[in-house]
Amino acid sequence: MNAAKAIKDVCVIRVSQFMANGRWTRSVRTPVVKFALVLACGLLMLLSVQYLNTSSPSVKEEIEIDVEPKYVEALGYDYQPQPKEEKSWLPKLISYGRSSWSVSELDSFSDESRNILKNDQDISPQTLDPDNDSLLILTPVKNSAKHLTKYFKLIDKLKYPRHKISIAFLVSDSTDNTQQLLIQAKKKYQERGSEKMRFKRFEVFRQDFFYSLPRKQRHLYSKQLGRRTVMARARNYLWTRALENEQWVLWIDGDLDYYPPNIVHDMMAYDKDVLVPNCLVSRQxxxxxxxxxxxxxNSWQETPRSISVVKKLNEDDFMIEGDEDAPFITHRKYMNGFGKDETIVPLDGVGGTFTLVKAHVHRSGIGFPTWLFQHQVETEGFAKLAKVNGFGVFGLPNYNIHHIHN
Incomplete structure (x- = not known):
């Protein structure tokens, strides 16, 4: 509209100059000619406005966008907080005055096992168990200053008790003011903010790996193993420093565009060890x-064809999805390959854009491999490692979140 106004002003100026120009004859400056000139300029202005409205990509009415549902409710699942006494990790012969083992089960224990359980009974009241329903949000960041405003706007919309949320960041190899802004955010929330907006904990860690890669090379296959290895190191550094007695860990990318405010409760309702939604992006x-x-x-399910590809690989071959110069096609099934009625599906690999993990998975030693594990590293390697150790890895193909377009 500013451009249209400028065109109008130019038209008025030109008409005035035309009227005042002494070289034109008096007959040209008749009222009829004046009216015709003003009318012509008015039409020109209207046409310019119409052109701007139809050509500007900021006018949503003129752009066709295939919008999928933002998310699907956790159908058939209702999250209920679990009583704390049911969350103890220690097997107990007697739990707060009542037996937790049947007679047949007790008969199968050796005398040594009975003594162990009796000892557990004596010390269990002094055992530090995970804080019931507590959530630790973890986000590694690098040169993310421009995304932090959006990041905290989404966090503030989460429908989850703020006093149950701890949040921690790892800043690495940043050259912008990411770390300074996070320190300011910590002061805003934890010192100057209202009581209801304060997190249980707010931590900012710094660990540089001195790794640099031009953005245009990020998706080259030849660069992926080194890049993803550094990312795995960053994630391992962060969770081992930040995890205390939280019951859940949520990995969130620093540059997401949208996720539902009730997503944490929805995902917890499935009660899975590792769970991811479907992360979408809008492309022109x-x-x-x-x-x-x-x-x-990076969230995928193995198929018979992908398994046959794996069998033909050398021990040190690295598998990666969708890169420009990858030497092979993996033939895996991605989140868009499932039907609309498939609410939750088992996965073999996960990404890290929005990953909910039961904290005991990490506490049991499952981190992000910095070495090739079944031809994977970082988040996909984490999923493979979790499955080998008996944990469940799942995805919600019809529960959508949005990543920024970059």
Missing amino acids: ISKFRWQYGVYDF
Whole structure:
């Protein structure tokens, strides 16, 4: 509209100059000619406004966007906080005055096992158990200053008790003011903010790995193993420093565009060891059309074809999804390959855009491999490692979150 106003002003100026120019004859400056000139300029202005409205990509009415549902409720699942006494990790012969083992089970124990359980009974009241329903949000960041405002806006909309949330960041190899802004945010929430907006804990860690990669090379296969190894190191550093007695760990990317405010409760309702939603991104497919598609191709399920590919690999071959110069196609099933009625599905690999993990998975020693584990590192390696150790890894293919377009 500013451009249209400028065109109008130019038209008025030109008409005035035309009227005042002494070289034109008096007959040209008749009222009829004046009216015609003003009318012509008015039409020109209207046409310019119409052009701007139809050509500007900021006008949503003129752009066709294939919008998928933002999320699907956790159908059939209702999250209920678990009583703390049911969350103890120690097997107890007697639990707060009542037996927790049947007679047949007790008969199967050796005398040594009975003594162990009796000892557990004596010391269990002094055992530090995970804080019931507490949540630790972890986010590694690098040169993320421009995304932090959006990040905290989404966090503030979460429908989850703030006093149950701890949040921790790892700043690494940043050259912008990411760390300074996070320190300011900590003061805002924990010191100057109202009581209801304060987190249980707010931590900012710093660990540099002195790794640099031009952005245009991020998706080259030849650079992926080194890049993803550094990311795995960052994640391991963060969770081992930040995890205390929280019951859940939530990994969130620093540059997400949208997720539902009730997503934490929805995902907890499934009670899975590792769970991810479907992360989408809006991509431009024509001049006036945008379409949502899968962003996180690191969340996948093995198929018979992908398993046959794995069998042909050398021991040191690294598998990665969707890179420009990858030497092979993995033939895995991504989150967009499942039907609309498939609410929750088992996965073999996960990404890290929004990953909910039961804290006991990490406490049992499952981190992010910095070495090739079943041809994977970082988040996909984490999923493989979790499954080998008996933990469940799942995805919600019809529960959508959005990543920024970059």
